[in-house]
Amino acid sequence: MSDKSKPVDTEPPLEKPPFFKSWAGMYWLVLGNLAFLIVLFYIITKFYE
Amino acid sequence: MRPLDWIVLLGTLGFIVIYGVWKTRGSQDIEGYLKGNNSMKWWTIGLSIMATQASAITFLSTPGQAYEDGMRFIQFYFGLPIAMVIISITVIPIFYRLNVFTAYEFLENRFDLKTRSLAALLFLVQRGLAAGITIYAPAIILSTMLGWSLTATNLIIGVLVIIYTVSGGTKAVSVTQTQQMAVMMGGMLVAGFMVVQYLPENVSFGDAVAVAGKMGKxxxxxxSFDWDDRYNFWSGMTGGLFLALSYFGTDQSQVARYLGGKSIAESRLGLLFNGLLKIPMQFMILFIGVMVFVFYQFNQPPVFFNEAARSKVYATPYAGEMRELETKYTAAFQEKQEAVHGLVAALKTENEAAIVIAENKVDALTTAAKAVREEVKGVISKATPKAETKDTDYVFISFVMKYLPAGLVGLLLAVIFSAAMSSSSSELNALASTTVVDIYRRSVKQHASPKHYLIASKLFTIGWGLIAVLFATYASLLDNLIQAVNIIGSIFYGTILGIFLVAFYFKYIRGNAVFWAAVLAELVVLYCHFYTDIAFLWFNVIGCACVILFGFILQPLLGREKV
Structure with a gap:
C-alpha cells in the first residue's frame, strides 16, 4: 500500500440523512436545538434568579 | 471499598476489556487496524466521539465546578454544535475524497511533505504529553481518596487500555467506548437520582432547584460581555467554536473516530449526534454538581474536600489552628443550615419580602463559611507548602465515597475508570496512527508489507502506552503539571489549527508559504510564552492568526513552487 494519499475517483455516494430530505435539514436541526437550549437556559436563569 | 464495590468495579472493567478484545478478534490488516475497515455505524461514531472527549476529569471536576461556580460552565460548549455542522459540511467530504488515514495526510496532498510532517510532529508532542495526564489526573485523585498506590492506579488504567487498544485498534476503541458511555451515563444518572433522594423530607426537588437558584447556582x-469573564455566552460562542473546530477537525484522536465511518453520511451523523447531545450531557453533569451543592446545605460538608491533604496538617504544628478552624466551620455551617431551612420555608410561602430577607441571611452566612474555608486553605498551604489548595476536583468523589451505598460506589468508580480508559485509548490509537502513517511509513520505511505496518502500529501503540504510564507515574515530580501541559497544548494547537484553516479556506497560500508561516507563528507563540505575560489561552488565537497572516505575506515571496 502506497503512503501517498490516493485520491479516490468518485466520492462515496451520499446517503440521505434520516427524517430529512437533505443534509440542510439535519444541520438546521442541530442549530435549532442549540437555539432552543440557549432560550431554555435563559428562561431557567431568569426564573431561578 | 466494600466487597460488592470491588465486584461491580472489576466486573464492569473486565467485561469491557474482554468484550473489546473478543469483538475485534481475528486477523486484521492495517486498514482494519487504523480505520476499522470503515465499518462503524453513526451511533457508534457519535458515542465514540463523546467518550473520547469525556475524560475522567470531566466526571470528577465538572460537578465540583458546578458546586463552586454554578451552571455557567455550560456556555463553554455553545460553539460546539456550530463546529459540528461546519466540519460536517467542509472537512468530512475532503477527508473521504482523499481516503486519508490521518488528518495530516491531507496536508501533504494540499501542501507538501514537510508541512504534513511538521503538523504531525506538533500533534505527537502535544498529545503524547496529554496522554500521560489523561491517566495521571484521575489516578492522583483516586489514589488520594482511596489510599491506593499512585503507581498501581496508573498501571491499572494504562495496562487495561493497552490490552484492548493493541489487540483491536480503532474498532476496539470505538466498540468499547459505546459500553463505556453506557456505564458513564448510567452511573451519573444513578448518582443524580441518589443525591435528590438524600435531600431532607421537607425539601422537594423543586425546592432544591429554587434554593440553588437563590444561592446563585x-x-x-x-x-453580558466581559473580557475577564471566562464563561459567558460570547466567549462560549467564539472561543468555544474555535476550540471545537481545532479539536474535532485537526486532532487525530477525534478525526480517527469519524474516519472509521461506513460512509460520509455515517460520519456526519456521528458528529451531528455529538452536536445534539453534548450540551444536554454536560448540563446533566453540572446539574448533579448543583444538587450535591444543595445536599451539602443540609448535611455538613468537610471543611476541605481533599481529606488526605487536611489530615496531613494534623501531623504538623498547625494542628491546633486547624482544629479551631474546623470548630468555627461547624458553627458557621449550623447557622447557615438553619438559614437555608428558613429560605425553603420562605419559598413555600411565596412571600417576596420574606424570601429576600431569608436570601440575604443565607448569603451573609455563606460568605462567612467561605471565609473559614479560605483560612483553612491558608493553614494547609502553610503546613504543607506543596499541597494543592484547590479542592473542587474532590467534591464529587468525596460525596460518592461517603454517602453512596455499597455497589454504587463501585459503579461510580467504574464511571471514572471508564472515562479515563475511553479517552486514553483514543489518544494511544491516534498517536500510533500518526507515528506509523505520517512519520514511519512516509519518511522511514516506505515499501514494507501491510503486515509489517500492522505490527509496527501495534508496537507503537504499546510504546506510546508505556510512555503515557511512565509519564503519569513520574508526573508528580513536576510542579503544577496539569497547567504546564495545558500551556504546552496551547503553544502548539493554534499553529496546527492555522495550518488546517489555510488548507481548507485559503487556496491562495501554498506549501512553502504555509510551512514557513507555521514556523514563524510558532516562534511568535514561543516569544509570547517566554517574554510576555499574555494568558496562555490566547496562544491558540495568536498562533492561528499568525499562520494565516504570515501565509499571506510569504506567498508572493515564496510562491513559485509547483502546485
Missing part, C-alpha cells in the same frame, strides 16, 4: 446563561 442556576446561572446558566450570561449575555
Amino acid at each position: 442556576m446561572n446558566v446563561v450570561d449575555f
Whole structure:
C-alpha cells in the first residue's frame, strides 16, 4: 500500500440523512436545538434568579 | 471499598476489556487496524466521539465546578454544535475524497511533505504529553481518596487500555467506548437520582432547584460581555467554536473516530449526534454538581474536600489552628443550615419580602463559611507548602465515597475508570496512527508489507502506552503539571489549527508559504510564552492568526513552487 494519499475517483455516494430530505435539514436541526437550549437556559436563569 | 464495590468495579472493567478484545478478534490488516475497515455505524461514531472527549476529569471536576461556580460552565460548549455542522459540511467530504488515514495526510496532498510532517510532529508532542495526564489526573485523585498506590492506579488504567487498544485498534476503541458511555451515563444518572433522594423530607426537588437558584447556582446563561469573564455566552460562542473546530477537525484522536465511518453520511451523523447531545450531557453533569451543592446545605460538608491533604496538617504544628478552624466551620455551617431551612420555608410561602430577607441571611452566612474555608486553605498551604489548595476536583468523589451505598460506589468508580480508559485509548490509537502513517511509513520505511505496518502500529501503540504510564507515574515530580501541559497544548494547537484553516479556506497560500508561516507563528507563540505575560489561552488565537497572516505575506515571496 502506497503512503501517498490516493485520491479516490468518485466520492462515496451520499446517503440521505434520516427524517430529512437533505443534509440542510439535519444541520438546521442541530442549530435549532442549540437555539432552543440557549432560550431554555435563559428562561431557567431568569426564573431561578 | 466494600466487597460488592470491588465486584461491580472489576466486573464492569473486565467485561469491557474482554468484550473489546473478543469483538475485534481475528486477523486484521492495517486498514482494519487504523480505520476499522470503515465499518462503524453513526451511533457508534457519535458515542465514540463523546467518550473520547469525556475524560475522567470531566466526571470528577465538572460537578465540583458546578458546586463552586454554578451552571455557567455550560456556555463553554455553545460553539460546539456550530463546529459540528461546519466540519460536517467542509472537512468530512475532503477527508473521504482523499481516503486519508490521518488528518495530516491531507496536508501533504494540499501542501507538501514537510508541512504534513511538521503538523504531525506538533500533534505527537502535544498529545503524547496529554496522554500521560489523561491517566495521571484521575489516578492522583483516586489514589488520594482511596489510599491506593499512585503507581498501581496508573498501571491499572494504562495496562487495561493497552490490552484492548493493541489487540483491536480503532474498532476496539470505538466498540468499547459505546459500553463505556453506557456505564458513564448510567452511573451519573444513578448518582443524580441518589443525591435528590438524600435531600431532607421537607425539601422537594423543586425546592432544591429554587434554593440553588437563590444561592446563585442556576446561572446558566450570561449575555453580558466581559473580557475577564471566562464563561459567558460570547466567549462560549467564539472561543468555544474555535476550540471545537481545532479539536474535532485537526486532532487525530477525534478525526480517527469519524474516519472509521461506513460512509460520509455515517460520519456526519456521528458528529451531528455529538452536536445534539453534548450540551444536554454536560448540563446533566453540572446539574448533579448543583444538587450535591444543595445536599451539602443540609448535611455538613468537610471543611476541605481533599481529606488526605487536611489530615496531613494534623501531623504538623498547625494542628491546633486547624482544629479551631474546623470548630468555627461547624458553627458557621449550623447557622447557615438553619438559614437555608428558613429560605425553603420562605419559598413555600411565596412571600417576596420574606424570601429576600431569608436570601440575604443565607448569603451573609455563606460568605462567612467561605471565609473559614479560605483560612483553612491558608493553614494547609502553610503546613504543607506543596499541597494543592484547590479542592473542587474532590467534591464529587468525596460525596460518592461517603454517602453512596455499597455497589454504587463501585459503579461510580467504574464511571471514572471508564472515562479515563475511553479517552486514553483514543489518544494511544491516534498517536500510533500518526507515528506509523505520517512519520514511519512516509519518511522511514516506505515499501514494507501491510503486515509489517500492522505490527509496527501495534508496537507503537504499546510504546506510546508505556510512555503515557511512565509519564503519569513520574508526573508528580513536576510542579503544577496539569497547567504546564495545558500551556504546552496551547503553544502548539493554534499553529496546527492555522495550518488546517489555510488548507481548507485559503487556496491562495501554498506549501512553502504555509510551512514557513507555521514556523514563524510558532516562534511568535514561543516569544509570547517566554517574554510576555499574555494568558496562555490566547496562544491558540495568536498562533492561528499568525499562520494565516504570515501565509499571506510569504506567498508572493515564496510562491513559485509547483502546485
